[in-house]
Amino acid sequence: MSDALTPPESSRPTPQLRPPDFRPTEAVHPGHTNLDQLELPALVQALADDQLGAVQAARAAAPQLARAAEAALLGLERGGRLLYAGAGTSGRLGVLDASELPPTFSWPETRAVAVIAGGERAIRHATEGAEDDEAAGERDLLALCPGPDDVLIAVAASGTTPWVLGALRAARGASTLTIGLANNPGTPLLAAADCPVLLDTGPELISGSTRLKAGTAQKIALNTLSSALMVRLGKVYGNLMVDLRASNAKLEARALRLVMHGAGADEASARAALSAAGGQVKLALVSLRLGVPVAEAGRLLDQADGHARLALGEQ
Structure with a gap:
């Protein structure tokens, strides 16, 4: 006899199974499934060789980076700022790029400002939970008082990081130009950014560790974008770094x-x-x-x- 409290099989709701993660950066790399068994020389070679994917991804994104630079120049020539927003590795790379512009090009520190999920402490200490707070990302970006001449470079390997999406939303609400760098196609960050830049690096050799070639591709893209902007802003003569700050x-x-x-x-x-x-x-x-x-x-x-x-x- 069936339990009267149990509905017939046909009338029970179908369980809602969570779809598999669509992000290629989270997929298991098909190569070197015995990575932990490789001799050290082979292990180092495999890790180094996989970084070539970062270079290929950045080269493929060159047209998108050029469009982003062209759009960014309009506001920067009027005195706008470069703003950076990211979480974890992506956030630290934004901080690094912003930090290198003043000594390299005498770019004013007040015009290269980076925020990272979790605040200053997150630069040196992992605060992974901070990236899930979309409202905090919006608040942190708004604290910079973004304006229409500013440019936000929002970086997230996944392309789905809530804190970064909150920062991007705040920038768009302030009519700030938004550039989105992500390592997965079809993600919310790329869809929402004025200038999307896809760095399609695929699965990581150590599966899911986007500090590897995804991070390398972001570093290349940030170097390329900010350096191109500085060249166009007159910080370079020929290929000479004529606006460096000689501090040592x-x-x-x-x-x-x-x-x-x-x-x-x-x-x-x-x-x-x-x-x-x-x-x-x-x-x-x-x-x-x-x-x-x-x-x-x-x-x-x-x-x-x-x-x-x-x-x-x-x-």
């Missing part, structure tokens, strides 16, 4: 070499020009190339919005 002996020597090379000057002349220019490579270079005092070189650079080639009359 190594960089002072580098600044001297750049002036010597860019101006075709001997060491003594380059040193004198750098001294007169207060250590500013671009200013010293223009002064030497045109044979004018530093003050006149500065005036010409101001007229050229900081572009050395334009100040030199080469455009």
Whole structure:
């Protein structure tokens, strides 16, 4: 006899099974299923070789990165900021990119601002649960007072991180241009961003560990994007890093070499020009190339919005 409290089999609701994770970065890598049994040389070779997928993904994304850079330049030329948002490895890579722009290109620190899920502590200590708080991502981004000339670079390997999606939503609400970097196709981050950039790296060799080639692809993409922006903003002459901040002996020597090379000057002349220019490579270079005092070189650079080639009359 059947239990009267138990409905007939045909009338019971069908169990709702959770669909398998669609994200390729979470899939099990089909190669090297015996990774833990490899001899150390073979293990290192396998891990290094798998990183080639990061380079391939970044190269495939080059057209998307170019479109993102073109869109970002409009606001940055009006004084906008580069804002970064990410969680975990992606967040730390955003912090790294923002941190490297001031010494490399003399980009103002106030115009390269990164936020990470979990706050400053998360840079050095894992705070994985913070990435699930979408409302916190929105609040953290709004605390930066984003505006229409700013650019948000939102990074998430999964493309589904709630905290990052919250930050992106806040940016869009402030009419801030949004660039989304994700390692999985068809994800909410790419769908919501003004400029989506897919870094399709597929499964990780250590399955699910997106600090590997997914993270490498993000680093390449961030390097490429921010460097392209700095070149277009006049921070580079030819391929010389003429806006570096010489803050130690190594960089002072580098600044001297750049002036010597860019101006075709001997060491003594380059040193004198750098001294007169207060250590500013671009200013010293223009002064030497045109044979004018530093003050006149500065005036010409101001007229050229900081572009050395334009100040030199080469455009």
